[in-house]
Amino acid sequence: MRPFDLQRPDSLEHARNLSTGETATLIAGGTNLLDLMKLQVEVPERVVAIxxxxMNEIQATEDGGLRIGALVTNTATANDARIRSDYPVLARAILAGATQQLRNRATTGGNLCQRTRCYYFTNIDQPCNKREPxxxxGAIEGIARLHGVLGTSSSCIATYPGDMAVAMSAxxxxxxxxxxxxxxxxxxxxxxxxxPGDTPWRDNVLETGEIITAVTLPALVEGKQLYRKVRERSSYAFALVSVAAIIAMEGDTIARADLAFGGLAHKPWYDPRLSDLLVGKAPDAALFDSAADLLLENAQGYGENDFKIPLARRTLAAVLAEATETEL
Incomplete structure (x- = not known):
């Protein structure tokens, strides 16, 4: 790790002022940034600890939702009684990621900003447009088992590794x-x-000097909430495919269907067309196949990760079947 200047601001305004330079980086829990600094993927001259x-409270909003402060730990969010009761998909997604020790340190804002675990990004001896435009x-013609099949570009096929943001998208x-x-x-x-497009080094919409202060959840949602994560081992592994689902039934037809996917793209993948397709229909295997066709119509594998396409199809069908109590 290279030497750096550590600053502890005493206010949000102070933090913004300290973090406006190109060589300055914010740190909260540090569960991702410190690893990248050790690998010299990130080499900030100034680290601003916030x-x-x-920003470490979960508060009710006037419209019946919840406001989760940016510095609330993943453990605190997953264990909050209101989250577990009203937003179980979020609690389940968080608990499916990392280890208890990491969740004790990882924060809401930091989790959203975590960077890919692509082998080429984290190895400074390998080519990577995200790290070195x-x-x-290197992944396109190399090791691509964990990589994206949706929304990729000729510049980058890395995936977003998180679970929390997938549930928040749903x-x-x-x-x-x-x-x-x-x-x-x-x-x-x-x-x-x-x-990624032509600017894969931009992971999100944050501009220099901007800071996440909170994430707001809408009012309590109707329906069954599920999070299914398919991975190579039962713990401490990133998703090959994950699905966050909120499905509500009205009689024998689907009344609500919000679905988000992890492990498939550079961002949590949300396709509003799936809801349009599913709502108002009676659930059956043919409908689930149609949903998978729509989701994966532009999917592209890169050799080692070709299996993700049929895996996403099967996982989506299994989640929809469980949510609607449909036998396949």
Whole structure:
């Protein structure tokens, strides 16, 4: 790890001012950043620690939702009685990720901003457009087992590794952001992360000096909430495919269907067309196949990860079957 200047601001404004330079990086729990600094993937000259600035409470909102502060730990969120009762998909997603020790340190804002675990990104001796623009994407012709099959580009096929944001996408949560000039803006979680395109080094919409202050969950949602994570071992492994689902039935037909997917793309994948297809229909295997056809119509494998396409199809069908109590 290279030497760096550690700063502990005493206010959010102070933190914004310290983090406006290109060589400055914010740190909260540090569960991702410190690893990247040890590998010299991230080499900030200044590290701005914001872990003492509050933003560590979960509060009810006026419209019946919940506001989760950016510094609330993953453990606190997953264990909160209101989350477990009203937003179980979020609790289950968080508990499916990392280890208890990491969840004790990882924060809401930091989790959203975590970077890919692509082998080429984390190895500074390998080509990676995300780490070194213009150097190429080693994964396209290399080791691509964990990599994306949706929304990829010729510049990058890395995946977003998190679980929490997948559940938040299904819930249609909103990220609250304060800008360098003190102004505030809100961005839907579904729009917070970016596809690689020609700028794979941009993981999300945050601009220099901007800080996440909270994530807001909408009012309690109707329906059954599920999170299914398919991985190579039962714990401490990133998703090959994951599905967060909120499905409500009205009689024999689907009344609500919000689905988000992990392990498939550079961001949690949400396709609103799936809801349009499913709502108002009676659940059966043919309908689930049609949903998978729509989800995967532009999917592209890269050799080692070709299996993700049929795996996503089977996982989606299994989740929809469980949520609607349909036999396949």
């Amino acid at each position: 872990d003492r600035l509050g 213009g150097s190429g994407c 819930l249609d949560a909103t990220v609250e952001i304060v800008s360098a000039d003190g102004s505030e803006r809100s961005v839907p979680v579904r729009d917070f992360h970016l596809l």
